[in-house]
Amino acid sequence: MTEPIISVTDLGIQFRRNKARRRSFKDLFAGRKRRARPNQFWAFRNLTFDVAPGEAIGVVGRNGQGKSTLLKLVAGVILPDEGRVRVGAGVAPLIEITGGFVSDLSVRDNVYLTAGLHGMSKAEVAARFDEIIDFAEIQDFVDTPYKHLSSGMKVRIAFSVIAQLDEPVILVDEVLAVGDKSFREKCYRRIDELLSAGRTLFFVSHNERDLRRFCSRGLYLDKGKLVLDGPIGEVLDRYNEDYNNPTS
Known part of the structure; x- marks a missing residue:
């Protein structure tokens, strides 16, 4: 098996x-606020x-x-x-895939960082870098800060990185x-x-x-x-x- x-x-x-506990008339007159109970x-x-x-x-x-x-x-x-x-x-997690990217870093740096966090060596990322960028269709934005990408571009680069994991x-x-x-x-x-x-x-x-x-x-x-x-x-x-x- x-x-x-x-x-x-x-x-x-x-x-x-x-x-939240229901407020009583006494609470209303006393101006008491609701108390949240876990x-x-x-x-x-x-x-x-x-x-x-x-x-x-x-x-x-x-x-x-x-x-x-x-x-x-x-x-x-x-x-x-x-x-x-x-x-x-x-595991290759396509879960909240844009969450691990750093806003102020460039797309290039984020690719190396994110792929590295998932276990790819720097040499492996370098060998697949062009393929990652081509798949995401953001060749003109490689050195642009990640925070300046559109939401769609962020999803594309994130998916492209994770999909390269083995x-x-x-x-x-x-x-x-x-x-x-x-x-x-x-x-x-x-x-x-x-x-x-x-x-x-x-x-x-x-x-x-x-x-x-x-x-x-x-x-x-x-x-x-x-x-x-x-x-x-x-x-x-x-x-x-x-x-x-x-x-x-």
């Missing part, structure tokens, strides 16, 4: 929210599943059901409160929802290439077309639970049925 590349066991994570809630609990090398998994669910949080746990960005996540290989696991969180049509198509082709090379994809999206295109299997999260783990078509059908016929 093939060893899973991602193994999730009884996974759970808590967050804290502030729950209140913890589980984003999800008891998640258990394995991902085999080369699988393409789509994670679906309504907003606020923990999809992006799950990706961050797999990436090691945050730690669980219960259970464990074991990832048997390096890590076996690719984590994608809605990044394909941004950028113009031609660049999205270029991103699609790049992901197709990575999947053809045997990479493992863990993909969060609300775009049903993208999920059906890239993924063979789906995970449906709802109300803190893994509702369904199965073929992507069945998972999307169940999600759409629940979405169109809410019970609460």
Whole structure:
């Protein structure tokens, strides 16, 4: 039996929210302000599943059901409160991809910095630098401070850097929802290439077309639970049925 590349066991994570107390008439007359009381809630609990090398998994669910949080746990960005996540290989995280760039540094310096933080040597970055810039289509802005780029240009260079990583696991969180049509198509082709090379994809999206295109299997999260783990078509059908016929 093939060893899973991602193994999730009884996974759970808590967050804290502030729950305001209702103001009484006494509070109103006394001019008292509401006091926030801390209140913890589980984003999800008891998640258990394995991902085999080369699988393409789509994670679906309504907003606020923990999809992006799950990706961050797999990436090691945050730690669980219960259970464990074991990832048997390096990850290339397309999650909040512009977050690690430094505004005052040039595009060139940011490419070297970001790729270096993800484990590429200076020589490796230099060898791939032109390819990164050409893919992002920002040849005329290499020495421009990153903060002066448009939002679309920032996404292009960030995707281009991360897509050059040789890590076996690719984590994608809605990044394909941004950028113009031609660049999205270029991103699609790049992901197709990575999947053809045997990479493992863990993909969060609300775009049903993208999920059906890239993924063979789906995970449906709802109300803190893994509702369904199965073929992507069945998972999307169940999600759409629940979405169109809410019970609460």
